[in-house]
Amino acid sequence: MDKTQIRDVLKKRRRLIPNHLHARWSGQIAAHVFSLPEYQNAEAVLAYYPIRSEVDTIPILQHALDMQKKLYLPCVQGEQMEFYRVNNLRSLVSGAFSIPQPEKNEDCYACDTPAVMLVPGVGFDFSGNRIGYGAGYYDRYFAAHQNVFLKIGLAFECQCLQQLAAEPFDIPMQMLITEKGIRYGRGITKEKREQPGIGCCPEGIHENHQEYE
DSSP states (O other), X not given: OOHHHHHHHHHHHHHTSOHHHHHHHHHHHHHHHHHOHHHHHOSXXXXXXXXXXXXXXXXXXXXXXXXXXXXXXXXXETTEEEEEEESOGGGOEEOGGGOEEOOOOSOBOOSOSOEEEEEOOSEXXXXXXXXXXXXXHHHHHHHHSTTSSEEEEEOOGGGEESOOOOOTTOOOOSEEEETTEEEXXXXXXXXXXXXXXXXXXXXXXXXXXXXXX
């Protein structure tokens, strides 16, 4: 299958998740995020507002605010995407593709604060490769901000494949979290995990948490 067909299959799988399972699994994913030392120690969280049956991140966004972390959400400007600080989720406005986003302000993430980024996707594989919606916003952002923050893909297990065909410009996730647990990149040592935002170079993803049902 080509990328378009893979996207169609994975989007359909996600769309068919019953509401009660979507809520339960999103809650389990949020709990895994909260358990991460990387998240707990991060001064800033770059995340996304959920659309199209994506993992529900709203509890994570609110938790980050409640914990006095700096929360940044994406704001699309033409073909580029930047992350702007959010102090209240009620302040979001309808942006590109009708996605709630922050209004452009002076507090754009400047890569000067240790951060984790929670990354959406249509699908992932167990080497950390990601397939998005095809517009390339995250690919361009990753390319312009390499080795800055810890990239954590969020997805349901049904969105994960054994292997995706990676392009030379693809930048893999350093962690992948599903309702089944957390998979770490082999390149992240215990010492590095205690220092979020250092941009470890992943060599694949392996299961490193025994958080499975």
